Amino acid sequence: MxxxxxxxxxxxxxxxxxxxxxxxxxxxxxxxxxxxxxxxxQKPTWKINGDICSLEPLFDIRPGKDKITIIIDLPKVNNKDDIELNISKNIIDVKAKLSKDVCYEKWSGSQKKAKFRQFEKSIRIPWTIDPDNVEAEFKDGILKITAKRLSEFKKIDIQ
Missing domain, CATH: 1.20.5 (Single alpha-helices involved in coiled-coils or other helix-helix interfaces)
Incomplete structure (x- = not known):
């Protein structure tokens, strides 16, 4: 037992x-x-390139069956004309000019002072989208991008 x-x-x-x-x-x-x-x-959430200091915006990717929606938070951006948006099959590049500079002093060991004038981010999308079938809307500091999702596979006829 x-x-x-x-x-x-x-x-x-x-x-x-x-x-x-x-x-x-x-x-x-x-x-x-x-x-x-x-x-x-992924750090840092800022980029300093010479005199140009950029913040990286927060974003969210919401996949759907036929489309993908990307929400990008752009506070202190007042006008859609201050946003530059470029899209490829799986990358979205966004730059947006801030309406007012964001200044930080004594915020890191290597950086004592920085003045941020824009948002800048390159977002890699884990699905393929159709760059010719994209809509973008900007309202109240939120950029909403909707893109058609392309099929991962293409049927091939065998001869």
């Missing part, structure tokens, strides 16, 4: 161990995919 009990205990521990292994593999895969597309740990 003690032998049976030992086998049952071993079986339970094997099941638990298998569950943790599966969880670990799944978590590792999700983390790798997240890091591949920019990740949550």
């Amino acid at each position: 003690s032998i049976k009990r030992k086998k049952d205990e071993d079986n339970i521990f094997k099941i638990i161990n298998d569950m943790f292994d599966q969880f670990h593999r799944s978590l590792t895969q999700e983390f790798q995919e997240m890091m591949e597309f920019g990740g949550i740990f």
Whole structure:
């Protein structure tokens, strides 16, 4: 009877161990995919290129079956004419002039003072979109971009 009990205990521990292994593999895969597309740990959220200091805007990608919606937060941008938007099959480049400079002093060990005049971000989209079928709308500091999602596969006739 003690032998049976030992086998049952071993079986339970094997099941638990298998569950943790599966969880670990799944978590590792999700983390790798997240890091591949920019990740949550991507730093810094600003760019300094000579005299031009740019902030990176917050954004959200919302995939749908036939379209992809990208929401970009552009506070302190008042006019759509202050936004430059360029789109390729899987990259969106956005630059937007701030209505008022954003200044920081003593905010980092290597940077003591910076004056940001624009937002700038290159967003990699993990799906292919049709750059000729894109709509963009700007209202109250929010840029909403809607793009047609292209099929990943194309049927090929075999002769």
